[in-house]
Amino acid sequence: MANIVRPYGDTLDDGKVQLSFTLPVPDGPKGREAARLLVLSWGFKECEVVNSAAVSDDFTFYVAYGKTEIGVDYEAARADTASEDASMGxxxxxxxxxxxxxxxxxxxxxxxxxxxxxxxxxxxxxxxxxxxxxxxxxxxxxxxxxxxxxxxxxxxxxxxxxxxxxxxxxxxxxxxxxxxxxxxxxxxxxxxxxxxxxxxxxxxxxxxxxxxxxxxxxxxxxxxxxxxxxxxxxxxxxxxxxxxxx
Amino acid sequence: MKEKLGLSKGKIAEARSLASGIVAPVLDFIDGHTTVTVERATLRIAGADGADADGVPVPNLIVDQLRAADPATLEGGALEGGALVHYVNALIRTGGGTADLNRRIAEGYRVGSEPLGDREAIRRKGAQLVDIGLGKVKANRMQRSAKMEEWKGRNNDPLLYLIVATGNIHEDVKQAEAAALRGADVIAVIRTTAQSLLDYVPFGATTEGFGGTYATQENFRIMRAALDAVGEREKRYIWLTNYASGLCMPEIAAMGALERLDMMLNDSMYGILFRDINMYRTFVDQKFSRMINSYAGITINTGEDNYLTTSDAYEKAFTVLASQFLNEQFGYAAGLPARLMGLGHAMEMEPGIKNGFLYELSQAQMAREIFSEHPLKYMPPTKFMSGDIFKGLAMDTMFNFVSKATNQGIHLLGMLTEAIHTPFMMDRYIAVENAKYVMNSMESFYDEIEFAKDGLVVNRAKEVLSQTIEFLHEIGEKGLLDAISTGMFAEVKRPKDGGKGLEGIVKKGNNYWNPVEEALKAGLGLPGRGRDYSASSAGDASSAGVAKG
Structure with missing residues (x-):
């Protein structure tokens, strides 16, 4: 039976994801908007850019939170466990x-x-x-x-x-x-x-x-x-x- | 500087004297030998440069051809007189300048094909070349001092040190500029992973490397120019660092001296233990490289942090202190003043140890007090960085705290993504911001805090010093070479005649002539060799122009 799971922030299925990345643009409102649009383009339904900081004149570091509705079927995931066995001390x-x-x-x-x-x-x-x-x-x-x-x-x-x-x-x-x-x-x-x-x-x-x-x-x-x-x-x-x- | 640990002065002096005794017999060996890379470094300072169509550097062409022409070179053939005599001779014979001769050599001309001409003329010409080469080095030293004086007080204390390592020098420049603009004081361009084992230094600008970028003279020049530009803009001197280690220690030092690098990773034993380079080769090479560094005013960084990534940092803390004492003695013997010795250590204890932070604090304070004039290079946690970047950031914050609390000199910034990837631009940003926050908020901490008299920090330092003395006694009884070959350092055993580069050692004969070495020794106030080329061949002991120690 399928068991669809989504990222958990503080409520089941709220889909909250923490992101951080750098863009090759100067810091400012235009860059923050570009960062927000970029996150939305990845399929997130909401995005809040919570921090931006100039790493240099031409590069800016962003911290953002996104909300996703996409889930994954936990039961369908197959782990590669061949090297996981440490049963013998x-x-x-x-x-x-x-x-x-x-x-x-x-x-x-x-x-x-x-x-x-x-x-x-x-x-x-x-x-x-x-x-x-x-x-x-x-x-x-x-x-x-x-x-x-x-x-x-x-x-x-x-x-x-x-x-x-x-x-x-x-x-x-x-x-x-x-x-x-x-x-x-x-x-x-x-x-x-x-x-x-x-x-x-x-x-x-x-x-x-x-x-x-x-x-x-x-x-x-x-x-x-x-x-x-x-x-x-x-x-x-x-x-x-x-x-x-x- | 306030002392807080109450360490016994007598014990510290005893450790120094033991270290000096351990180093002494090795120094005797060093002074009787040269190596292929010492010869090439000498040639480089005298003006040899460039490479042939296959990329073989001109200094290698010269030394390899001389040795090939006379297979008995090791025990006294062509190279016995040193490689430089043949280069200078060829320069006189061909009548042009060094650039012209370098080009000819790259095109196939063999300096060894010329019979040696008038020795007096060779000696004079040699002295002239050395004056030009070392003159550049001196000018670089003065330029650095002038800029540091002009921008005094604008660097962070400790100096914030960041590594760039993209493999492409032009990409490195972008990363380095960003790091320097954010507040880094020192930029180290880490080398491509294989370079320490190359017995030549590649030529020209490079854009391909694994885990780092080739150290080449052109790459040095490119990065120097970029950092100077940032420095002018920020009114802050940006130090450039590379690695005078591996099989070409002295050559990298020579190139760094010519291009105004400011720091060099330069350890007396690292190559032996961690790169399996022959011990005799390393000992000879490290001295020559350190003489160049000292003459150039380059601060060395030693590699004691490596002991702790191999062995347990709590149990083997004394091996770090012992190595610092040995590096210090090898440094003094090469003319390095204490203020140019960035002796290394690291915060690598397992983070789960109860009171681990206090033991780290103790170790760092102990190094500070014992090596009071040395800048001390402090390395961040790496071994127990796990991929949990949030825990990693917390560990780096603790590291920043210890460093400021104990007045370290050179602070290599830890990366929260250590053990995941080579740092992203934003990882460096986070590291610099963290350090600046911590260090600013505890600016006067050192003067405010003392340690409980019989407390954990004080007692731990005393214990480590005692263990170190015991360890130095053991090494002294065995001799340094045997101590290394039986695995007393870093649990690594290195046989005396094993390792890479052994074939590159040459015993100096009575006719050995190296005016670069003599000028360095004279400039640094070091005792020179008893005889020189002119004294034995022309009977002219006055040897004007070539300084003797």
Missing amino acids: MDETCAFVKERFGRKVVIVGACTGFDAHTVGIDAIMNMKGYNHHYGLERYSMLEAHNLGAQIPNERLIEFAEKVNADAILISQVVTQKDVHVQNLVNFIELLEAKGERGRFICIAGGPRISNKLAVEIGYDAGFGKGCYADHVATFVVKKLAEKARE
């Missing part, structure tokens, strides 16, 4: 690995290409972890190798072969001009050219990476904002068990 993951595989699971991670930001891969892998979620290095039944930043794809594959990795984690933080996608695609192509795509579980991560994007370009999963080591570890060991059954 550190101890449980290690116990699972011990029981199913009887050996340590090897995970190699790096931030690849020219991307110099280790913050993502560190959050997942470093002993300390992030936001009270221990990183993979602390898991006694995982052998975690964090190669750091600016690692060429070739070197990452070489290293994964050397330590006989079960899973490879690639972090991409810089996304300007879609450089992260090119880099991630190039990695999969290299693996495929070597006939080794099936050998490793491949995972992409970063603040702008979604599971959907990652799967589309040939990864087993993608982990974005709000994901911790628990999510990654749960996915890797379950996937590995699945692979072992095949």
Whole structure:
């Protein structure tokens, strides 16, 4: 059954939306009217420009409230939950690995290409972890190798072969001009050219990476904002068990 | 400046003396070596510029050709005498000016193909080129001082520092103008993400970059002109900042000195720890770059904030203070006065810590008191910025508060959209308005507030200082290089012979000649090398015109 929902301000279905944006025009009544018309043109039924401020001579910042009548069927929305599972904590993951595989699971991670930001891969892998979620290095039944930043794809594959990795984690933080996608695609192509795509579980991560994007370009999963080591570890060991059954 | 923490003077002196002892053996290594980029920076100050049809810069062509012609260069070949001698020699042989020679080199002429002529003539011509190059730098320094004097008191205190990073220098200009007009004092043009690992500096204006814009001399010039125009209009000096870091530290410093940049990100160990650049290479490069910065009156910013994005800011607070002490000693050794050392730190503790704000206040006040003459560069929260822009704005407000409450010098404005995208124009606007509101409303706060004698703020600072001394003892016992290679900094291990750029180090022979280095050392009052080119080849120790320290 359809369940139509609309934005909620202080009354059900009032459709109140908060907006802020900049226009390349000077501040003044004309600019505020232009901002109001712009918001209405997006389908809002009412719009109030509550603040305008000159950012420079030729640019103005607006805060506006709009009212919409458009709703969405909540029941029809399908979330991409493949990478949402963090059901196993550190101890449980290690116990699972011990029981199913009887050996340590090897995970190699790096931030690849020219991307110099280790913050993502560190959050997942470093002993300390992030936001009270221990990183993979602390898991006694995982052998975690964090190669750091600016690692060429070739070197990452070489290293994964050397330590006989079960899973490879690639972090991409810089996304300007879609450089992260090119880099991630190039990695999969290299693996495929070597006939080794099936050998490793491949995972992409970063603040702008979604599971959907990652799967589309040939990864087993993608982990974005709000994901911790628990999510990654749960996915890797379950996937590995699945692979072992095949 | 009022002291509020009651820190032991003896302990502070002990920490400084430990840091000085740690740095000393590294300085010995530095003084015995040059690098490819030190040579290229020297060439640039002497007038080498331009690029060939493939975009290879003229300074690289010169150094690479000299090394290729004599593969034994590392241990004593062509480059042993320094690259400049060959450039000057070619200049005399070809009879034209530097612009003409640069063009010839770009078209394929090899300076190494000429046999070295009369050494005395080379020495004289070299001294002349150095006078011209460093003369420009001196003129820039004077112009900056004059403008700052003229517009005294018009900048914010602390200086409000904003980053632009579109990848396109012309777009950067628009963003920078808007930011400066809103009240920013310092504009930093962040570099494209790969540039720190390029062993050359690209040539010309650029419009493509990832996560930032290429640092090139032309881009420096474009932004300088734009900021000068805004400054004239606002009657406020707008500081221009770039990054003398990575594999081309000294060259970027040279270009910045020639184009009147005012600040440079310039850390003694950042490249080693966070960019995996070879440690020997970095140590040699940082000194030369810092001598140039010092001579040019450029304020350096060090990168201690990076320790805290890697390690826990509460537990590892002492690594920041230890690094500040080391950066300070490396700075003094390169002739930098305290007033040009923007030692870095950051507000990066987990926002959920009870009393976290007091610990941040303590850390910032401690840095203020220990480094009382240094401008101090304070960095905003980034690690725990979540995408909740409203919480982010609250965190940035707290950061603005700490900065003003502890009299920081250079205040990098936090962005409410940190961790979402590179800042929009309106994000910067919100940041500047926030800072101006907070700082104006608490203008005299520093003089009004004291801390409880045995309270949390005071005790925390004492604890961090003690931990720092302990840590410096450990480093001292191991030696700095071994301390880095065993992961004592930022939990990163870097082998001594690993990392990028190792092949670019050259041991200086007895015939090494670098009149730029000598002039810098003389100008900064630093001890020079015992011998120079003219002394060993022509028996003329008087070496008039080339100052010796």
